[in-house]
Amino acid sequence: MQKIEAKTLHMEVTSRLRGMIRSGELSRGQKIDEKHLSELMGVSRTPVREALRVLHSEGVVDLIPYRGAYVTQPSIEEIRDLFDVMGVLEGTCAKLAALRMAEEDLKKIHTLHRSLERHFLRRDHEAYLETNHYVHLMIQELSGNKVLNDVLNGLRQKVLLYRHRQLYYKDRFEKSMQEHRLILEALQECNPSLAEEVMKKHLSNQCEALVDLYSPEQGEADHQRAA
Amino acid sequence: MQKIEAKTLHMEVTSRLRGMIRSGELSRGQKIDEKHLSELMGVSRTPVREALRVLHSEGVVDLIPYRGAYVTQPSIEEIRDLFDVMGVLEGTCAKLAALRMAEEDLKKIHTLHRSLERHFLRRDHEAYLETNHYVHLMIQELSGNKVLNDVLNGLRQKVLLYRHRQLYYKDRFEKSMQEHRLILEALQECNPSLAEEVMKKHLSNQCEALVDLYSPEQGEADHQRAA
DNA sequence: ATAAATTATAATGTATACAAAATAATCAGA
DNA sequence: TCTGATTATTTTGTATACATTATAATTTAT
Numbered sequence: 001m002q003k004i005e006a007k008t009l010h011m012e013v014t015s016r017l018r019g020m021i022r023s024g025e026l027s028r029g030q031k032i033d034e035k036h037l038s039e040l041m042g043v044s045r046t047p048v049r050e051a052l053r054v055l056h057s058e059g060v061v062d063l064i065p066y067r068g069a070y071v072t073q074p075s076i077e078e079i080r081d082l083f084d085v086m087g088v089l090e091g092t093c094a095k096l097a098a099l100r101m102a103e104e105d106l107k108k109i110h111t112l113h114r115s116l117e118r119h120f121l122r123r124d125h126e127a128y129l130e131t132n133h134y135v136h137l138m139i140q141e142l143s144g145n146k147v148l149n150d151v152l153n154g155l156r157q158k159v160l161l162y163r164h165r166q167l168y169y170k171d172r173f174e175k176s177m178q179e180h181r182l183i184l185e186a187l188q189e190c191n192p193s194l195a196e197e198v199m200k201k202h203l204s205n206q207c208e209a210l211v212d213l214y215s216p217e218q219g220e221a222d223h224q225r226a227a
Numbered sequence: 228m229q230k231i232e233a234k235t236l237h238m239e240v241t242s243r244l245r246g247m248i249r250s251g252e253l254s255r256g257q258k259i260d261e262k263h264l265s266e267l268m269g270v271s272r273t274p275v276r277e278a279l280r281v282l283h284s285e286g287v288v289d290l291i292p293y294r295g296a297y298v299t300q301p302s303i304e305e306i307r308d309l310f311d312v313m314g315v316l317e318g319t320c321a322k323l324a325a326l327r328m329a330e331e332d333l334k335k336i337h338t339l340h341r342s343l344e345r346h347f348l349r350r351d352h353e354a355y356l357e358t359n360h361y362v363h364l365m366i367q368e369l370s371g372n373k374v375l376n377d378v379l380n381g382l383r384q385k386v387l388l389y390r391h392r393q394l395y396y397k398d399r400f401e402k403s404m405q406e407h408r409l410i411l412e413a414l415q416e417c418n419p420s421l422a423e424e425v426m427k428k429h430l431s432n433q434c435e436a437l438v439d440l441y442s443p444e445q446g447e448a449d450h451q452r453a454a
Numbered sequence: 455a456t457a458a459a460t461t462a463t464a465a466t467g468t469a470t471a472c473a474a475a476a477t478a479a480t481c482a483g484a
Numbered sequence: 485t486c487t488g489a490t491t492a493t494t495t496t497g498t499a500t501a502c503a504t505t506a507t508a509a510t511t512t513a514t
Contacts, residue, residue, distance in 0.1 A: 007292040008467065034496070044469045049497090050280055057284035059377070065234040066475045066496055081374040085316070092315050147308040150286070151378060235497065261466070271499045276467090293466055293505045456514085463508065471500075478493065484486085 009043055010050035016041065017051055021060060021071055022160055029073040032061070058157050074158065076211055083207035086155050087200045089148060090136065094183065094199035097142035098192040105142055106188065112138060113184050120177045128173075135180065139187075139199075162210055172209045179205065236270055237277035243268065244278055248287060248298055249387055256300035259288070285384050301385065303438055310434035313382050314427045316375060317363065321410065321426035324369035325419040332369055333415065339365060340411050347404045355400075362407065366414075366426075389437055399436045406432065 017037075020026045038048045052069045055061040062070045074082065097105075112135050119128040140149050166172055179202040186195035244264075247253045265275045279296045282288040289297045301309065324332075339362050346355040367376050393399055406429040413422035 010467085011292075035494095045496090046468055046470090050277070050467095053277055053280045054284055057281055065238075067477095068496070078373060081372045084372060085319075085374045085378060088315060088319050089312070092312075145308045145311055146305060147312045147382070151312060151382070155374070155378070237497085262464095272466090273498055273500090277497095295466070295506095457512100458514095459510100459512080461508100461510070463506105465504100465506075467502105467504070469500105469502075472498080474495100474497070476493105476495075478491105480489100480491070482487100482489080484488100 008047070010047035010054070013041060013043065013047045013051040014054050017055060018060070018157070021055075026071050028071050028161065030071050032069040032071065034069070058154055060157050060161065072158070072161075076214065079162070079211060079214065080207060082155060082158060083203055083210075086152065086159065087203035087207075089152050089155070090139070090203055091196040091200040093140045093143040093145075093148060093152070094186070095192040095196035096144060096148075097139050098187050098190050098195040100144055101142055101187060101190070109135070109138060109184065109187060113180065116177070116180060120173070123173070125173070128176075132176070132180070139183075162214065166206065166209050166213065169209045169213050172206075175205060176202075235274070237274035237281070240268060240270065240274045240278040241281050244282060245287070245384070248282075253298050255298050255388065257298050259296040259298065261296070285381055287384050287388065299385070299388075303441065306389070306438060306441065307434060309382060309385060310430055310437075313379065313386070314430035314434075316379050316382070317366070317430055318423040318427040320367050320370040320372075320375060320379070321413070322419040322423035323371060323375075324366050325414050325417050325422040327371055328369055328414060328417070336362070336365060336411065336414060340407065343404070343407055347400070350400070352400070355403075359403070359407070366410075389441065393433065393436055393440065396436045396440050399433075402432060403429075 017026075017032075026032065032052065034045050034048050034052070038045045041048070052061055052063065056063045056069070060072055062072050064070070101109075112131060116128060116131045116135065119131055140152055143149070179198065182198040183195065183202065186198050244253075244259075253259065259279065261272050261275050261279075265272045268275070279288055279290065283290045283296070287299055289299050291297070328336075339358060343355065343358045343362065346358055367379055370376070406425065409425040410422065410429060413425050
């Protein structure tokens with residue numbers, strides 16, 4: 001899945017750092033020590049620093065001059081903002097996809113959707129989330145807009161930091177599955193405005209679940225002063 | 228305007244590089260020589276390289292491992308894609324602004340708009356473009372969504388590379404002014420869907436003008452192979 | 455003379471060394 | 485003991501040195 005082939009060291013480091021943040025090995029708000037990390041990965045500080053710059057511009061890492069790098073810890077408001085934007089953009093993707101989709105594209109979506117239903121039946125959260133990811137990526141690609149793709153992938157980096165336990169929250173798993181059925185329907189019917197609407201709703205529901213989960217565990221680390 | 232206070236050298240270099248690209252001192256597709264640039268700016272290669280990484284993740288610079296950095300030269304399709312996304316997002320900004328705007332916000336918009344009309348009357352392209360920029364920034368801010376702001380600012384970096392002669396094209400100057408009048412009206416009426424619509428149209432018209440201007444001067448440099 | 459291959463040069467990527475700033479630790483005074 | 489200031493240490497930022505890759509220049513063979 002995240003097998004971005006690394007041509008240079010700093011790309012490799014970037015990739016591994018993403019993994020560490022996503023897995024929780026580096027938790028939100030935590031300081032990232034350059035020396036420690038470079039020793040851990042067996043490289044010098046140079047590629048580590050370059051990787052941190054990359055993650056910074058993706059919004060995954062905060063950089064404060066002469067004070068270090070910290071894993072971004074968005075506020076609830078920022079998460080809401082993030083999902084609002086993603087809702088608009090993924091909604092646009094769905095709309096465009098419904099407009100442009102060919103027969104064979106629909107087939108592929110169908111295949112992925114069946115896989116999603118299978119994982120849902122088995123209550124396999126991990127597999128469901130991965131396939132869910134693929135579905136969204138495919139709809140993105142079907143939009144045929146490269147910039148849209150890039151922007152969304154960037155924003156998703158941040159969302160993925162909080163992926164963990166969404167589906168365990170209340171009946172989010174069932175709801176998510178149901179929403180995906182609606183998305184598939186809209187695409188099948190080639191109904192752009194409906195596709196946009198249900199996709200947007202899917203994102204906002206996901207956001208609410210995440211926010212509810214996120215709220216309790218706020219006061220962990222609070223080191224970030226004026227940027 | 229672009230007075231981003233530079234706390235570290237690489238931020239200063241980033242800022243200056245942006246200026247060089249925007250002014251045309253570094254043209255589209257041109258290779259950026261690290262050594263040359265570092266000597267020009269009187270710094271070592273380190274901050275230059277960091278700046279290039281930052282601009283890369285903004286999409287302003289292409290980086291090819293072991294081959295160097297090049298000023299991005301988007302294809303017509305990419306420009307179209309870019310404006311489509313910006314249209315969606317700036318449209319959303321306008322919609323949200325129309326919803327949330329207070330009396331004093333409207334006053335500020337009015338002030339800017341009057342300034343815009345003044346520059347238009349005098350046919351002062353530079354001043355018009357600058358004020359135009361401020362108007363869009365203000366509407367963005369009024370959306371109240373920080374992520375939306377950040378994403379748009381990032382995308383605009385790329386657009387600004389091509390700002391130059393838009394207004395000289397056909398009757399683009401008149402059209403632009405007229406579109407801004409419509410935007411102002413929609414905001415005054417607190418009509419979110421109309422505001423979204425006219426803003427979107429404003430962006431797509433701008434895109435067409437830019438694309439028409441861009442087309443002739445394609446075959447300048449074509450060095451970029453598979454990334 | 456042209457084309458392929460080899461060598462030489464220059465550029466990028468990485469590691470190390472040094473400088474500047476922030477954090478930690480020590481010490482003096484109350 | 486606690487507070488404040490000063491010093492020491494650690495960490496980040498920058499510069500330089502070295503390694504690796506790509507580009508060029510040269511050589512050699514046809």
